[in-house]
Amino acid sequence: MTTRIERHHYDVVVIGAGGAGLRAAIEARLAGKRTAIISKSLFGKAHTVMAEGGAAAAMGNANSKDNWMVHFRDTMRGGKFLNNFRMAELHAKEAPERIWELETYGALFDRTKDGKISQRNFGGHEYPRLAHVGDRTGLELIRTLQQKIVSLQQEDFAETGSYDSRIKVFAETTITELLLDGSESADGGAVKVAGAFGYYRETGEFLLFETPAVVLATGGVGRSYKVTSNSWEYTGDGHALALRAGATLINMEFLQFHPTGMVWPPSVKGILVTESVRGDGGVLRNSDGKRFMFEYVPDVFRKQYAETEEEADRWYTDPENNRRPPELLPRDEVARAINNEVKEGRGTQAGGVFLDVSTRMPAETIIKRLPSMHHQFKELADVDITKQPMEVGPTCHYVMGGVEVDPDSAAAAGSVIGLFAAGEVSGGMHGSNRLGGNSLSDLLVFGKRAGEHASAYVDALGKRPKVATSDVEAALEVALAPLNRQGGENPYTLQQDLQAVMGDLVGIIRREGELTDALKRLQELKVRVANVGAAGGRQYNPGWHLALDLRNMMVVSECTAKAALEREESRGGHTREDFPGMNPKWRQVNLVCSLDKSGDVHLEHKPLPKMRGELINLFDRTELAKYLTEDELTEFDALEAK
Numbered sequence: 001m002t003t004r005i006e007r008h009h010y011d012v013v014v015i016g017a018g019g020a021g022l023r024a025a026i027e028a029r030l031a032g033k034r035t036a037i038i039s040k041s042l043f044g045k046a047h048t049v050m051a052e053g054g055a056a057a058a059m060g061n062a063n064s065k066d067n068w069m070v071h072f073r074d075t076m077r078g079g080k081f082l083n084n085f086r087m088a089e090l091h092a093k094e095a096p097e098r099i100w101e102l103e104t105y106g107a108l109f110d111r112t113k114d115g116k117i118s119q120r121n122f123g124g125h126e127y128p129r130l131a132h133v134g135d136r137t138g139l140e141l142i143r144t145l146q147q148k149i150v151s152l153q154q155e156d157f158a159e160t161g162s163y164d165s166r167i168k169v170f171a172e173t174t175i176t177e178l179l180l181d182g183s184e185s186a187d188g189g190a191v192k193v194a195g196a197f198g199y200y201r202e203t204g205e206f207l208l209f210e211t212p213a214v215v216l217a218t219g220g221v222g223r224s225y226k227v228t229s230n231s232w233e234y235t236g237d238g239h240a241l242a243l244r245a246g247a248t249l250i251n252m253e254f255l256q257f258h259p260t261g262m263v264w265p266p267s268v269k270g271i272l273v274t275e276s277v278r279g280d281g282g283v284l285r286n287s288d289g290k291r292f293m294f295e296y297v298p299d300v301f302r303k304q305y306a307e308t309e310e311e312a313d314r315w316y317t318d319p320e321n322n323r324r325p326p327e328l329l330p331r332d333e334v335a336r337a338i339n340n341e342v343k344e345g346r347g348t349q350a351g352g353v354f355l356d357v358s359t360r361m362p363a364e365t366i367i368k369r370l371p372s373m374h375h376q377f378k379e380l381a382d383v384d385i386t387k388q389p390m391e392v393g394p395t396c397h398y399v400m401g402g403v404e405v406d407p408d409s410a411a412a413a414g415s416v417i418g419l420f421a422a423g424e425v426s427g428g429m430h431g432s433n434r435l436g437g438n439s440l441s442d443l444l445v446f447g448k449r450a451g452e453h454a455s456a457y458v459d460a461l462g463k464r465p466k467v468a469t470s471d472v473e474a475a476l477e478v479a480l481a482p483l484n485r486q487g488g489e490n491p492y493t494l495q496q497d498l499q500a501v502m503g504d505l506v507g508i509i510r511r512e513g514e515l516t517d518a519l520k521r522l523q524e525l526k527v528r529v530a531n532v533g534a535a536g537g538r539q540y541n542p543g544w545h546l547a548l549d550l551r552n553m554m555v556v557s558e559c560t561a562k563a564a565l566e567r568e569e570s571r572g573g574h575t576r577e578d579f580p581g582m583n584p585k586w587r588q589v590n591l592v593c594s595l596d597k598s599g600d601v602h603l604e605h606k607p608l609p610k611m612r613g614e615l616i617n618l619f620d621r622t623e624l625a626k627y628l629t630e631d632e633l634t635e636f637d638a639l640e641a642k
């Protein structure tokens with residue numbers, strides 16, 4: 001009996017319904033494209049919803065000295081100069097407009113006394129820059145984008161009699177494969193996207209989307225790690241779909257371990273404690289009661305951070321005349337510091353450190369400014385954060401690496417055409433480390449660009465690409481394989497084994513021997529994952545879903561481990577105990593992953609694009625000397641002399 005496959009035709013298919021996906025879909029619909037939005041989880045449930053702190057945009061409301069150039073500088077510093085400079089530039093320039101635009105869609109950010117959008121402090125940002133709605137900013141962002149989509153659907157209903165005529169949401173639907181043009185290959189052997197194949201999670205029924213343009217907006221990869229702030233959907237699907245379609249991934253060695261995840265009770269280990277806790281005055285102490293971050297200010301940041309508790313405390317009320325508290329160093333620095341305190345025996349019993357707001361501000365202020373944190377700790381750990389400190393430790397949070405894209409159009413690099421990527425699934429924007437708050441603004445800026453350029457691509461296309469029947473059959477066979485396999489390996493055991501390899505051997509601190517060991521174990525796991533089985537049928541079957549996700553987790557983890565072994569330096573979200581410190585030579589290199597014909601990860605060195613003169617001139621020479629090679633500095637001097 002043949003398996004039924006539901007067929008759909010769209011101009012643009014957006015995979016992912018977080019901020020990047022929704023913003024891309026709005027833009028595609030505004031450009032008149034028939035647009036599908038596909039979401040693995042319920043519509044409205046994505047990491048974007050969980051974002052607490054805010055969206056970084058240099059609006060200059062809290063400090064008029066802020067502008068796109070300062071934001072650009074902070075972003076490049078945070079990423080330790082490995083960022084794609086053009087993405088960082090576009091992001092810094094366009095973020096304020098994207099935030100204001102959200103208010104025209106119905107968002108309402110917290111206000112300053114004089115009625116402007118309020119902006120809060122966050123690690124690595126020179127001025128208060130995060131537009132926020134209490135500690136529920138992501139919720140407001142998603143609510144607003146969804147509301148905009150509904151309003152567009154209402155316009156379409158008025159015109160066509162159908163709400164879904166131009167924009168339709170497929171919730172609880174997982175895409176397992178991208179399909180390429182079966183009839184021709186374009187210039188230089190590149191192949192056009194022709195569709196996407198997947199299944200409804202509830203019924204297990206299959207779907208085929210025929211479309212010339214796909215925007216990937218699938219978010220992160222955290223579920224490959226033991227301790228993570230990421231929820232079940234984040235299995236690196238978009239990264240793996242892109243690789244298998246012929247696109248490339250960059251910066252996969254860079255993972256952000258957020259310094260403050262809950263460490264207790266074990267059932268909630270990894271759940272995020274927002275950085276706003278520190279931005280609003282929370283301090284970190286070890287089990288001796290010592291405010292230890294002062295010991296961990298690296299040389300590159302020494303000029304900007306306070307040396308005494310008194311100066312750090314004064315900064316909250318007088319930022320003009322004092323330097324920032326070291327608790328607000330970029331996340332990689334704070335995470336490593338906590339890791340070290342615990343390792344040296346100054347941690348809490350549960351393996352974390354203390355984060356305290358209770359002694360820093362009145363209970364009413366805590367409840368007003370951090371309502372979700374107050375609720376989270378009360379409900380999950382029975383801790384009242386207005387009276388007691390929280391216990392926190394590093395948790396795998398965000399992947400800086402992702403699909404290599406053209407910065408202006410968000411089009412994927414590699415041998416595939418018609419594929420775009422925005423948000424966490426794309427790489428380059430954040431370099432080796434993302435600043436808090438830069439993700440929400442990244443989603444809006446590059447989500448819009450991806451939707452716009454995907455639409456323009458469709459407009460310019462002569463003949464529509466065609467899906468080959470044999471490719472659909474192959475995708476179907478792969479999807480059904482775990483169900484047809486008798487005595488296959490248990491997907492949950494495999495996921496646990498993978499998480500152990502990644503958490504223990506490719507975690508926050510890395511070493512050559514362990515990385516080599518990790519790669520060996522990943523090869524063994526790959527063989528086992530190829531033999532994964534799932535009992536039961538296709539109707540809501542989480543074991544089967546995980547069996548399919550594992551294929552993606554494996555290939556993405558291989559990219560991370562290979563790149564981590566290759567990069568012999570420490571920078572941002574990649575710390576090599578055997579190569580401490582940054583090496584300017586490595587700053588010139590992006591590690592690019594592709595898949596070869598046998599499905600193995602191939603790693604290539606690619607030079608980083610050179611920063612334009614007017615951008616590099618935004619930094620002073622002393623600062624550049626921390627990052628650039630001698631040759632680059634000589635070039636900079638020549639530029640300055642002109």
Ligand SMILES: Cc1cc2nc3c(=O)[nH]c(=O)nc-3n(C[C@H](O)[C@H](O)[C@H](O)COP(=O)(O)OP(=O)(O)OC[C@H]3O[C@@H](n4cnc5c(N)ncnc54)[C@H](O)[C@@H]3O)c2cc1C
Pocket residue numbers: 015016017018019020021038039040041045046047048049050051052053054055056137138173174175176217218219220229230233237238272397398422423424425436437438439440441443
């Ligand atoms: C707890 C937490 C707090 C955070 N706080 C902040 C903050 O304050 N400020 C900030 O800037 N950033 C924050 N971040 C990071 C930020 O929220 C994320 O990086 C960002 O929301 C990612 O957005 P996105 O649109 O790229 O993807 P997401 O919002 O992660 O959405 C991904 C979408 O893709 C779908 N998907 C995945 N795979 C498939 C598939 N195979 N088929 C179909 N659909 C698929 C998912 O279901 C989901 O709809 C936080 C992250 C977490 C986890």
